[in-house]
Structure formats: C-alpha cells, structure tokens
Amino acid sequence: MTAENRHDARLQPLTPQAFRDVIGHFASGVTVITTTLDGVRHGTTASAVSSLSLEPPMLLVCMNRSSATGQALLRSGAFAVNILGEGDDELARRFAGKGDDKFAGVAVDTGEHGQPLLLDALAQLVCRVTQQVEVGTHIVFFAEVHEATARPGEPLAYYRGKFGRLAFDR
Template sequence: MATPSPVTQAGPRVVTSREFRDVIGRFATGVTVITTVRDGIRYGSTASAVSSLTDDPPMLLTCLNRNSATAAAVRDSGAFAVNVLAEDHVDLATRFASRVPDKYDGVPTETASNGSPLLVGAIAHLICRVAEQVEAGTHYVFLAHVEEATSYPGHPLAYFRGRFGRMQTAPEASVLREVRARALDAGSDLEEIIDTGRWAEQLGVEANVIHRALVALADEGLIRRDKGNYLIAPVPDSIIDEVYKAKLAIEIGVAEQTVGKVTSGQKARLRELMEDTIGFVQNGRFTDPEGWVRANERFHEYMVELAGSAILLDTYRRLGLPGLNLRALDRGSYASSSLLDDHLELVEGYETGDVARVVAALRNHAQRPLEMRRQDQLRRGANAGMA
C-alpha cells in the first residue's frame, strides 16, 4: 500500500484591508453622531461603530478614529452623547462625516446634562461618561456608562456597503408623516378604502412607498387591512388614550418647569391663544371643528414651547394630536364647556403662578376627548333607537 504524500500545512492567509472592508460592509448598522464639548468648543463625528455592552450597569462602546478631533475631545473631556439618526438624516450623517469648518452651522441643537450637544430630530439620545479607553489599531475604543437614555418616534438611518439609506421595512419618514396625517385627518367614523395609487400620484412617490407607510400605520392600529385593501377606520379608544397619556406627561413636565417663571408677555400670549379657541364654539356646538383643532393646537404647542426645548416641542408634534383630535371628535360633536373651562383654568394658573392649579387643569383636560366621543356614541345610539 502506497504511503500518501505529506500535505504541506500553509499558514493562515492574511486578510487584506480591502477584503475586510468589503465583507464587513455587508453588515448593516445604524448611524449615529457622537457629540461632545471641550473648552467650550463643540465636536461631532458620524459613527456606525456603536454597540451596547451591558445592561446592568447600562454601558455601551463606540469606536472613533484616533486622528479625529472628536476622538481627542472625547478622550480629554471624558463625556459624550450618542445621537441616533432618523432615516431622513442622510445630509446630517454626511455633514458630520466631513471636514467642514463648522459642522453645527444651521443644525438645531440642545445641551445635554454633561454639556454635549444633542441633535434635534434624532430618534434617540444617550448621555455617556467614559469608563475606560482602549487603543486598537487606528481607533480609540471608548467604554462608557450610559447616564441618561431617551427615545422618540421614528425609523433609523442605516449604513450598508458604504452608503446611507433606510431600512427596507421602514417607510420614508416624510411619506409616513404625510400618510399618517391623511389617515388621521379623515375625521370619519365610516370606513373608507384607501386608493394607494391616487395617494402615490398626489405625493409624487411610488406606490410601494405608500404601501410601506400603510403597513406601518396598520401595525400602529390607525388603519385596518382587509382582503388586500387598506381602510381608514375609526381610531381605537386605546390608541387615543395612549397618545393623551403621552401628551399629559409632556404638558405636566412643562408646567412644573415654567409656571411662575414666564414673562408677562408670555402670559398675555397664552391668554390670547386661549381666547382664539372660544370663537369656534357657539350654542354648545363646534361651528368649525377643523378650525377649533388648529386653534387648540396653537394654544397647547405654545405652552410646550415655553419650556424652551426644541426637542421637547418636536416630540410633542410627533404625537399627531391635531389629526387625532379630529378623529376623536365627530364632525357634528357637541362642544363640552369643560374644554373651554380647562383652558381658562390653565391660563389663570399661569397668571397666578399656581402650578397645582395648572396641573389639575391639564389632568382634567386630558379626559375630555374620550368623554366627548363616548357621549357622541351614546347620542348616535339613542337616535338610531328612535329611528
């Protein structure tokens, strides 16, 4: 029997940088901007190398090129913020990945508790303190404790094979907002089949983009799917209730921060906007439900604006309250005097600096839409019984 020839064992082949970039580029990641401040100067850099480390205690890691000014600033300051970008933030991601002289020019920001800039419109913010720093090749690896974490509605921006884009399952953010607004503004208790082709033509997008938005809204419960059709349907009370809980939480937080601290001019403006809402009610009915909803929106948004936080105002607007108010109110709704009484109580609480009075008015006010909707349903049921 012949003896087999010995097999030469070659050493492992070294993976080239080009090969590695090509393969690892097929791993889709989210996109963030790492921000920090050092000696009063703001720094920021786009980064996809961000990962959770542990949840007890909450920690994450991020990698930044050692040659970047942001990496040096994080190293020296020991603090940074992670801003998770939304799918329509391609320009923002490109800007912070570049070497423009002032990356923050024209970019709305707020300041985190650790001094780091927060990008308005991000779908999440994580406020971090560096626990450990490691040098690995061309990069610094920062292991950090997460001291604060906040998330907002929206879909993430993705990075895949060297390009920014959206997740395939997520609808485009601008289209989603428009489709949601159309569904909410329908303001009807009758189901209506959505003409996706017509909506796509009106919005200037492909039908499949509308389809993805409708899938997302169906998951939210704002529309209904039936035998391949999408139907605008009455918004379930459970969704209205959840949105109003979020609304109440934001408004109470604003009241606790601002009552007793606003100027006389701001109080006067708040009263003026409150009085604007009265003009849309006559003899216990809404003369113009859409007009009342717009006036009500201006009043409440101005109160939230008193907190001076663009991020908070943006979050409040994302709740979609104007359209939801129309869906919560039947077009022929009776106008509860309690709605206007709540507004007056809120304004007088601001004028006297009585935070408990304002909070009580807000809690009462949050119950009105569902109360009025139930009353309308009872009226319709009674009318049907007499027919």
C-alpha cells in the same frame, strides 16, 4: 468555484481594502457622536457603536485615533450618541466630513455635561467614559449611559457605503 477553491481563497492574506469590503456587508445604524471640549463642540458620524450592558446601562463607541472628535472625547470624558433617523442622510454626511462648523444651522440642546444633543435625532444617549482602550487604529470607549430619550420613527441604516432604510416584514 469548488468548496476547495473557496477554502484556499480564505487562506490568502487579508488586505485592509479586502477587510473593508467584507465588513461593509454588515448593516448598521448611524449615529453622530458629540462632545464639548474647552467650549468647542465636536461631532462625527459613527456606526461603530454597540450596547454593552443593561446593569449598569453601558455602551461602547469606537473612534479613529486621528479623529478630532475622538481626541476631544478622550480629554472631555463625556459624550452623546445621537441616533439618526430615516431621512437624516444629509446630517450624517455633514458630520462625516471635516472642516467647517458642522453644527451651523443644526438644532442643538445641551446634555448634562455639555454634550451637544442633535434635536432632530431619533434618539440620544448621554454618556460618561468609564474606560478606554487603544486597539489598532482606534480607541474603544466604554461608557455609562446617564440619560436617554427617543422619539417615534425609523432608523437611518448604513450598508456597503450607502445610507438607506430598513424594510421590515409585516
């Protein structure tokens, strides 16, 4: 393919599937976002999480508007980011699904505002929403981090629809 042909290909309309395929080349960490609303625990697997500010400590989380966890987070105003570690593939799949009690058999503690903290997670951040913005199919939550903890270990990675591990040059 010539440089001219590559340029022409980029000028074609971008379909949702083509965008998904291209953005799938971006490797990310894997988290489970959790919240509690009216005594009911909610959680979903998410990779659209990013640090935003050190002072004050803030992050952002993107949740699909149709997500039950996203809707609960919208109403509760508080959530936890549970960063999964290498080997937590099953936990990631469990919270990515719909239906049954995703928390059944999972070791859980409670954060300062009732957020479920997954005890086997590599790290946890307890957050309060300061602002939310609806964009396209998602809600972007901006949140201040009030508590955080981490344990030694390696993160679970997500790339091209699969879970894996990072390989570092030593």
